[in-house]
Each structure stands twice: as C-alpha cells, then as structure tokens.
Amino acid sequence: MDLSALKPELLARFAAIVGDSHAIRDAAELAPRLVEGRGLYRGASPLLLKPGSTQEVSAILALASETGTAIVPQTGNTGLVGGQTPREGGNDVILSLERMNRIRDVDPVANVLVADGGAILADVQQAAEAVGRLFPLSLGSEGSCRIGGNLSTNAGGTAVLAYGNMRQLCLGLEVVLPTGEIWDGLRRLKKDNTGYDLRDLFIGAEGTLGIITGAVLKLYPQPAGHQVALAGIGSPEDALRLFERASNLCGPALTGFELMPRIGVEFTTRHIDGVRDPLSEPHPWYVLIDISTSDTAETAEIMIQSLLEQGVEAELVRDAVIASSVAQQKALWHMRESLSDAQKPEGGSIKHDVSVPVSKIPAFMAEAGDAVLKAVPGARICAFGHLGDGNIHYNISQPIGADKAAFIGRWREVNEIVHGVVLSAGGSISAEHGIGQLKRDELAHIRSPIEMELMYRIKRAFDPAGIMNPGKVVTLP
Amino acid sequence: MDLSALKPELLARFAAIVGDSHAIRDAAELAPRLVEGRGLYRGASPLLLKPGSTQEVSAILALASETGTAIVPQTGNTGLVGGQTPREGGNDVILSLERMNRIRDVDPVANVLVADGGAILADVQQAAEAVGRLFPLSLGSEGSCRIGGNLSTNAGGTAVLAYGNMRQLCLGLEVVLPTGEIWDGLRRLKKDNTGYDLRDLFIGAEGTLGIITGAVLKLYPQPAGHQVALAGIGSPEDALRLFERASNLCGPALTGFELMPRIGVEFTTRHIDGVRDPLSEPHPWYVLIDISTSDTAETAEIMIQSLLEQGVEAELVRDAVIASSVAQQKALWHMRESLSDAQKPEGGSIKHDVSVPVSKIPAFMAEAGDAVLKAVPGARICAFGHLGDGNIHYNISQPIGADKAAFIGRWREVNEIVHGVVLSAGGSISAEHGIGQLKRDELAHIRSPIEMELMYRIKRAFDPAGIMNPGKVVTLP
Numbered sequence: 001m002d003l004s005a006l007k008p009e010l011l012a013r014f015a016a017i018v019g020d021s022h023a024i025r026d027a028a029e030l031a032p033r034l035v036e037g038r039g040l041y042r043g044a045s046p047l048l049l050k051p052g053s054t055q056e057v058s059a060i061l062a063l064a065s066e067t068g069t070a071i072v073p074q075t076g077n078t079g080l081v082g083g084q085t086p087r088e089g090g091n092d093v094i095l096s097l098e099r100m101n102r103i104r105d106v107d108p109v110a111n112v113l114v115a116d117g118g119a120i121l122a123d124v125q126q127a128a129e130a131v132g133r134l135f136p137l138s139l140g141s142e143g144s145c146r147i148g149g150n151l152s153t154n155a156g157g158t159a160v161l162a163y164g165n166m167r168q169l170c171l172g173l174e175v176v177l178p179t180g181e182i183w184d185g186l187r188r189l190k191k192d193n194t195g196y197d198l199r200d201l202f203i204g205a206e207g208t209l210g211i212i213t214g215a216v217l218k219l220y221p222q223p224a225g226h227q228v229a230l231a232g233i234g235s236p237e238d239a240l241r242l243f244e245r246a247s248n249l250c251g252p253a254l255t256g257f258e259l260m261p262r263i264g265v266e267f268t269t270r271h272i273d274g275v276r277d278p279l280s281e282p283h284p285w286y287v288l289i290d291i292s293t294s295d296t297a298e299t300a301e302i303m304i305q306s307l308l309e310q311g312v313e314a315e316l317v318r319d320a321v322i323a324s325s326v327a328q329q330k331a332l333w334h335m336r337e338s339l340s341d342a343q344k345p346e347g348g349s350i351k352h353d354v355s356v357p358v359s360k361i362p363a364f365m366a367e368a369g370d371a372v373l374k375a376v377p378g379a380r381i382c383a384f385g386h387l388g389d390g391n392i393h394y395n396i397s398q399p400i401g402a403d404k405a406a407f408i409g410r411w412r413e414v415n416e417i418v419h420g421v422v423l424s425a426g427g428s429i430s431a432e433h434g435i436g437q438l439k440r441d442e443l444a445h446i447r448s449p450i451e452m453e454l455m456y457r458i459k460r461a462f463d464p465a466g467i468m469n470p471g472k473v474v475t476l477p
Numbered sequence: 478m479d480l481s482a483l484k485p486e487l488l489a490r491f492a493a494i495v496g497d498s499h500a501i502r503d504a505a506e507l508a509p510r511l512v513e514g515r516g517l518y519r520g521a522s523p524l525l526l527k528p529g530s531t532q533e534v535s536a537i538l539a540l541a542s543e544t545g546t547a548i549v550p551q552t553g554n555t556g557l558v559g560g561q562t563p564r565e566g567g568n569d570v571i572l573s574l575e576r577m578n579r580i581r582d583v584d585p586v587a588n589v590l591v592a593d594g595g596a597i598l599a600d601v602q603q604a605a606e607a608v609g610r611l612f613p614l615s616l617g618s619e620g621s622c623r624i625g626g627n628l629s630t631n632a633g634g635t636a637v638l639a640y641g642n643m644r645q646l647c648l649g650l651e652v653v654l655p656t657g658e659i660w661d662g663l664r665r666l667k668k669d670n671t672g673y674d675l676r677d678l679f680i681g682a683e684g685t686l687g688i689i690t691g692a693v694l695k696l697y698p699q700p701a702g703h704q705v706a707l708a709g710i711g712s713p714e715d716a717l718r719l720f721e722r723a724s725n726l727c728g729p730a731l732t733g734f735e736l737m738p739r740i741g742v743e744f745t746t747r748h749i750d751g752v753r754d755p756l757s758e759p760h761p762w763y764v765l766i767d768i769s770t771s772d773t774a775e776t777a778e779i780m781i782q783s784l785l786e787q788g789v790e791a792e793l794v795r796d797a798v799i800a801s802s803v804a805q806q807k808a809l810w811h812m813r814e815s816l817s818d819a820q821k822p823e824g825g826s827i828k829h830d831v832s833v834p835v836s837k838i839p840a841f842m843a844e845a846g847d848a849v850l851k852a853v854p855g856a857r858i859c860a861f862g863h864l865g866d867g868n869i870h871y872n873i874s875q876p877i878g879a880d881k882a883a884f885i886g887r888w889r890e891v892n893e894i895v896h897g898v899v900l901s902a903g904g905s906i907s908a909e910h911g912i913g914q915l916k917r918d919e920l921a922h923i924r925s926p927i928e929m930e931l932m933y934r935i936k937r938a939f940d941p942a943g944i945m946n947p948g949k950v951v952t953l954p
Binding site: 107109110111112153154156160162164165167168177181182183184185187188189190191192193194195196197198200201203204205209220221223240244247248249250251252253293294295299302303306355356357358359360386389390391426427428429430431432433434435439443447448450451454455457458459460461462473474 | 668726863866868903939
C-alpha cells in the first residue's frame with residue numbers, strides 16, 4: 001500500500017465535511033501527529049481532520065465506512081502504547097477532537113460535569129474546582145491529554161486508590177459508531193440497570209469501537225483536609241504491611257500510597273531541578289502517603305500522625321517527614337512524578353506497566369528482580385508506582401556504561417521475562433496504559449482463544465467495515 | 478408449543494450430565510421454581526438441572542446450543558422483574574446454581590474473595606467478616622439471594638452510596654458461554670487495561686449472555702465507627718439540601734441517606750411488629766442517615782452530631798434522633814426496610830424502581846405526584862428510597878376502599894405516567910431491579926433504535942443459537 005491508495009477525490013470528500021481550514025494536508029503540520037511523545041511509534045497519513053461537532057464526526061465515519069477508509073482518532077497524543085499513531089502504510093486518516101473541547105454543563109448538586117471528548121483534562125479539573133467540586137483524575141499529562149483519550153484508555157493516575165480509574169468516574173457517553181450512527185448515552189444517573197452495559201464497552205476500547213465525542217463525568221466534594229508524608233522503609237514487604245494499616249485506619253481517606261526505590265530518589269535528586277532528599281539518611285525504599293479527609297483538616301493531621309506512629313512502633317517506618325505546607329506537599333509529589341523523567345539521563349530504559357494482586361507485590365518484586373538481573377547483570381531496576389492498586393511501573397535503566405541501543409534492543413526479551421513473572425502471579429501486562437500497538441500481539445498470545453474470540457465478535461459487531469483504528473488492541477484473524 | 482416439544486430422549490441427555498438425583502422432573506418439586514416471590518410471573522418447565530461444577534454447566538449449555546434448547550438460569554429466585562422465571566410454553570429448562578455455593582478463597586491482604594456463582598450473599602458477607610473484612614452489598618433478600626444473580630442484575634441495595642452497585646464490587650468473573658465454552662476471567666486486579674471489558678458486559682445482562690459460575694469480589698476494611706440517625710424534615714427539597722451538606726461533610730463516610738414519606742412511617746408502625754415512630758411529632762418526610770468511619774468510633778459520633786446541628790441551624794431538620802445502641806440502629810433500618818412489606822395490608826400497590834439525577838428528585842416527586850393523583854384520585858403515594866443515589870422506589874398504594882384488582886389493572890397506565898416524568902428528567906425506568914420480562918417491551922420502546930441494535934448485535938454475537946434465557950431483556954427482531 002502507498003499514499004496513492006487514497007485518491008484525491010476521496011480526500012476532498014472528507015475535507016468538505018469539516019471545511020478546508022480544518023482539513024490538514026501540509027506535511028509540516030501533519031508531522032507531530034504521526035509520532036508519539038517518546039518516538040517509539042511513527043506512522044504516515046495523508047490527512048488530518050478536525051471536526052467541530054458530533055455531526056461532523058458522524059459524517060466522517062459514515063463516509064469512512066462507505067469507502068473502507070481507516071480512521072485513527074487522536075486527542076492529546078499522550079498515549080504510551082501507540083494507540084493514537086497512524087500505521088505506516090499512509091492510508092490512515094487522523095481524526096482529531098481538539099476543536100471539540102467544550103465543558104457542556106456543570107451541575108454541582110447532582111455532582112456531574114458534561115464535557116466534549118476533546119476537552120482538556122486540566123480544564124475539566126478547573127471547571128469542577130470553580131463550583132467547589134473535585135474531578136479526581138490526575139495524570140502527569142493533564143495539561144494536554146483530553147477526556148476522550150482518558151476514557152478510551154481507561155486512564156488511571158495518582159488518585160485511583162480512592163476514586164478509581166476513569167471507568168469509575170464516568171456516568172454516560174456520547175459515541176459516534178464506526179457506521180456514523182450516534183449513540184446518545186449521556187445519562188447522569190448513578191443507578192441505571194437497563195440492558196447491556198454499552199458504556200463500559202467503549203471505555204478502554206482505545207478508539208477501536210467508536211469515537212467518544214461527549215461524556216458525563218462524576219464530581220466529588222473537595223476535601224477539607226489534605227496531608228502528605230514520605231516514609232523511609234526497608235522493603236516492599238514492609239510497604240505492604242504499612243499499606244494494610246493505612247487502609248484499615250484511613251479507609252477511603254487514603255488517597256495515595258506510592259512506592260519508590262532508593263535508586264529512584266537518587267535519580268530525581270541528581271537530575272530533576274529542585275528535588276532534594278527530604279530524609280537525612282538513605283533508606284532502601286520509600287512510600288509516599290496521601291490522605292484527604294472530608295470532615296475537617298484536623299482529621300487528616302491526626303490520621304497521618306497515627307499511621308506513622310503505628311508504623312514506627314511496628315518497626316515498618318525507619319524515618320518519615322510530614323509536609324508542613326502545600327508547597328512541601330507538591331514537592332513530595334513532584335519527586336514521585338519525576339521518576340520517569342529522571343531515568344532519561346541515565347541512558348536507555350525498558351519499561352513495564354504491570355499489576356498484580358496487592359498481596360503479591362513483595363514476591364513479584366523479588367522474583368522479577370532476580371530474573372532481570374540474571375539476564376542483564378548490572379541493570380538498574382527503578383520499579384515504582386501505585387502500590388495500593390497493585391500497579392508497578394517496572395522500569396529498568398541500563399547498566400552503567402552499557403550501549404544504549406544494544407540494551408533497548410533487548411526490550412522484547414526483557415518484557416517476556418517480567419511479564420512471565422507477572423502472569424504467573426495472576427497479573428496484568430497493562431495495568432493502566434492499554435494495549436495499542438505495543439502489546440497487541442502479546443495480548444493475543446497471553447489471553448485464551450475464547451477471550452480473543454469474544455473480542456473479535458464484538459469488534460465485528462460494532463465495526464463491520466473494519467475502519468475504526470485498525471491494527472490497535474486486536475487484529476481480526 | 479407444548480411440553481411434548483422437548484422429547485424424553487433429550488431430557489434424558491440433559492439429566493445424564495448432572496446425574497438423575499440432580500435432575501428434577503417432579504411437578505411438586507418444580508412448582509416453586511416456576512413462579513417468583515410475588516406471583517407476578519408464572520412459567521412452565523419440564524426439567525430443573527442442578528449442576529455441581531462449572532464443567533457440568535458447560536456440558537449443559539453445549540448440549541442446549543446443539544439442540545436449540547432454551548436455558549433459564551436461576552439462583553435465589555428473588556428477582557423482581559421475572560428474569561429468573563421460565564416462559565409459559567413449557568420448553569425452558571431451568572439451570573439452578575444452588576449446589577455451586579462454595580466460597581473458593583478469601584485473601585484479606587489483597588482484599589478479595591472468590592465465590593461460586595451459587596454462593597448465598599449472606600455467606601459471602603460472613604466469610605468476609607470472619608477475616609475482619611466487609612463485603613458491602615446488602616439487600617433485604619441477602620439470606621437467600623446468590624452471587625450469580627446479584628451480578629447478573631447488577632444488584633444495588635442499601636450501601637450503594639459509599640460502595641457502589643455490584644458492578645463496582647467485582648474484579649473478575651468465570652462465565653460459561655451459551656456455546657458451552659468457559660471464559661476464565663477470574664482476575665484479582667484493581668487495574669487491568671487489556672482489551673474490551675467483557676466483565677461489565679456479563680454483569681447486568683440478566684443471564685442472557687452466559688452463566689456466571691464464579692466471581693472475584695472486593696472486600697473492604699470494617700468500619701471503626703457507625704452511627705445511624707432519623708431526622709424529620711419538611712420536603713424532598715429539604716432532604717436534598719441536607720444530603721448536599723452530608724456529602725460535603727462526610728464524603729465517603731456517608732454510607733446511607735434514605736428518604737421516607739410520613740405515610741410510610743404510618744404503614745410500618747401500623748403493620749410491622751416492633752416498629753414505632755421514634756420522634757414525638759409527625760413530620761411530612763424523614764431521612765435515615767448512616768455514617769461509617771474508618772479511623773475511630775468518635776469520628777462517626779462527631780460527624781453525625783455536626784450534620785444534625787447544621788441541619789437544625791439551616792432549618793432543614795425539624796427533629797432528629799441518633800440511635801444510641803446497635804439495637805436502635807437496627808430498629809431504624811428495620812423501619813426503612815419494612816416499607817414494602819408494610820404496604821401489603823393496605824391493598825394493591827403499583828411499584829416503580831426509578832432513578833433521576835439527584836438534583837432533580839424534588840421536581841420529580843412533585844410532578845409525578847401531581848400526575849398520579851390526577852389519574853388516580855385518592856392514591857396513596859409511598860415513594861421512598863436511596864435519595865443519595867437518585868433512586869426512588871415510587872410505590873403507590875390503592876385509594877382506601879378501592880377495588881384491588883381494578884387498581885392493579887391500571888399498572889401499565891400508571892407506569893406510563895410515572896415513567897413519562899422519569900424520562901423527561903433524563904431518568905431510568907429500572908434503577909436497580911433490571912429489565913427481565915417486566916420492562917422488556919418498554920425498554921425497546923424508550924431506547925433509541927441504534928442502542929437496541931447494538932444490544933441485538935451483542936446478543937447475537939454471544940448467543941448465536943438463542944438459547945440463553947430467551948425472552949428476557951431483549952427479544953431479537
């Protein structure tokens with residue numbers, strides 16, 4: 001296949017739907033849409049369409065189904081698995097929701113907000129805050145990622161422990177189906193048992209079953225109290241014991257429980273401006289504890305002090321600091337959120353986004369560490385993440401002095417080692433980033449034939465022409 | 478169609494799968510399985526099968542798909558919409574999960590419990606309690622309803638406000654597909670973004686896409702503090718204002734916020750043993766407030782007192798009582814949970830299980846009340862329920878002295894009136910009970926053609942032979 005496969009007449013028909021000024025064919029303007037942030041995936045496309053309404057999205061998909069034209073939906077282009085990147089053939093038309101970025105409605109009494117699929121996450125957070133409410137989804141890319149993409153990847157982030165993934169934060173959807181038909185499922189209901197759950201089928205489908213053009217999101221009261229602490233600890237096992245105490249003591253007030261290794265703290269203090277180690281001595285591991293209370297600010301103070309006292313008494317916590325200002329709270333979170341960036345100056349990094357049942361985290365860490373170091377002696381394992389969710393970003397920096405390209409060349413091999421340990425613990429090879437192109441073939445390999453068959457049947461039932469983000473998540477046999 | 482359509486040879490083949498002692502053909506033994514609790518639905522069946530394993534369920538469904546035999550799954554037979562009742566033709570074979578009632582595993586560290594689809598809800602609650610954990614689903618029928626049915630109807634109940642419906646309480650499923658294939662999706666993961674969300678498609682499908690034979694359920698820490706109060710208030714509007722204050726103050730510690738009308742309190746004190754009005758004066762409306770705290774018992778006390786003080790100051794609360802013992806807490810909840818039963822001695826009752834966005838509850842109550850009383854002067858509206866979820870059980874007792882049969886004969890007419898108001902408020906005609914037979918035709922009427930078409934495509938994709946609980950939820954065109 002080559003670019004000529006999409007005839008100029010067809011491209012002109014697509015362009016006419018949105019108007020020429022919103023149909024981009026200029027190579028320089030297209031270039032940033034053909035590659036994702038880390039440069040892992042590059043594709044080609046003759047045309048980028050920026051529809052301004054659900055009706056225009058509908059017209060585009062109807063024409064695509066009629067003519068068998070592949071459509072790649074794109075929102076903030078911040079995905080990490082190549083789901084938003086066109087394929088290499090040059091026949092995929094990109095559909096960007098960036099012009100559909102409105103907050104349609106906010107109802108602080110019903111605690112709902114209705115947004116376009118192209119609304120930027122930070123704008124949604126701010127619209128909620130403006131009426132005294134919280135939209136809890138929080139990600140490193142929140143300034144540029146968009147709601148349609150957050151929903152299509154069932155985004156996670158730092159507040160999942162208390163509030164859940166994007167799936168739990170959504171009440172209703174508006175979706176344009178691959179055929180161009182519009183499903184108006186913009187319900188604002190907490191309880192609605194009326195037939196099959198279409199909503200959750202589109203959430204997490206990575207744009208392969210339709211395009212999410214609107215969503216009803218859940219809002220929450222803003223917390224009255226907020227406390228953040230960093231504790232130095234001895235091992236993932238101790239972190240798990242402390243997490244058990246934290247969840248018993250704080251219940252849903254425990255809004256974050258993040259695990260970090262010593263090497264991560266070293267990377268951030270070495271490479272990230274303004275990050276310094278807040279504890280006087282080094283410790284093998286650290287946990288960042290975040291508590292939010294609804295009744296009073298004092299409850300959060302009492303909770304975090306009680307928890308750390310319990311941790312010291314039980315010899316789980318070796319040292320700890322409680323942030324004494326909002327600025328200090330942000331500084332502790334900044335250290336945690338800089339861990340990925342801090343790895344870059346250390347050379348190549350092979351990454352994994354895995355989850356296991358939370359009780360199995362210590363055993364997983366031990367087994368995966370042994371297996372990786374056996375295969376790659378000197379590898380520097382910087383495994384960190386959302387311990388409370390069982391979700392570890394198992395990142396491995398290259399050995400000091402190793403050849404970066406040769407190390408990155410072992411990506412698949414190392415993936416297989418880590419994922420093997422994950423699967424034997426009943427875990428997931430993609431906890432929050434999704435499948436996209438990166439893990440598509442692996443998914444088909446690790447899932448049972450009947451599970452893949454059910455996914456194929458759903459794909460065929462929703463997208464009979466096969467035009468919707470082809471080559472992502474599943475490839476039909 | 479008549480009973481002879483299912484030939485004895487075929488019945489014998491089914492019986493051979495489970496063994497004769499678990500294949501019931503005796504009319505007296507079958508009788509209670511052919512009718513649901515209130516007698517609204519009656520059906521006929523030549524055979525009740527009680528498989529003892531997932532493999533036996535698989536063999537039954539494979540044979541059913543091969544021979545085109547309709548299978549009706551049944552667990553506790555407590556459903557309220559006829560979903561578990563065989564059709565009248567006498568050709569539906571009933572498959573009961575009652576022998577598959579094991580708790581397979583409990584992991585209090587990972588906070589998960591794995592149960593058979595036939596495990597009784599109360600047994601699951603007790604198994605959680607035995608390891609110091611809470612399984613929050615709580616229903617009037619918890620002593621007899623079973624997990625497979627709870628999942629298949631996405632059960633709600635009294636703890637949805639803080640913990641969500643059954644959908645939010647489930648991490649993984651084991652499902653036997655209509656073809657007899659087994660999907661092992663028994664994952665114990667909080668985060669797992671690997672392809673289409675099959676789990677949520679089976680949850681709430683009312684046994685029309687497969688049979689849930691096993692489930693991984695979420696456990697929670699047991700609360701340290703628990704307080705229950707009853708407040709007399711003036712109107713649903715005041716109840717909504719109080720609910721806003723409660724959710725701001727208590728956040729996720731607000732575990733129940735139930736609305737009751739004066740007439741409901743009168744019905745319960747008149748007809749239910751041991752129920753008495755705990756307030757000295759009558760009030761137009763009441764709210765039952767339930768608070769559970771994780772840190773200390775005192776936090777719950779302080780919260781409930783602060784809330785009631787705020788309510789009195791804002792002139793929302795006219796009088797209130799805080800339960801001073803566990804027995805008093807139970808007594809207050811008993812009043813609320815007896816509301817349905819207390820209507821029975823008052824004659825016929827036309828029922829609705831509806832939801833609207835919580836901010837629209839006062840307007841819905843006013844409009845629905847006007848419309849119902851215009852159509853049925855003297856009707857006694859006993860509308861109560863889970864205000865915090867926007868879910869009202871809009872029950873209407875017959876006018877005093879009216880003919881019960883004539884009143885009940887107006888069921889559809891009154892349904893249309895109430896559901897009309899619900900739908901104009903963007904509400905749901907089935908908040909928590911499901912569709913079953915009762916609302917099947919209405920669903921096809923109120924949903925868009927494209928939404929029904931998507932459901933038909935899913936039904937065809939999962940159940941090509943059309944054997945899985947036919948006539949429930951959807952009927953293929």
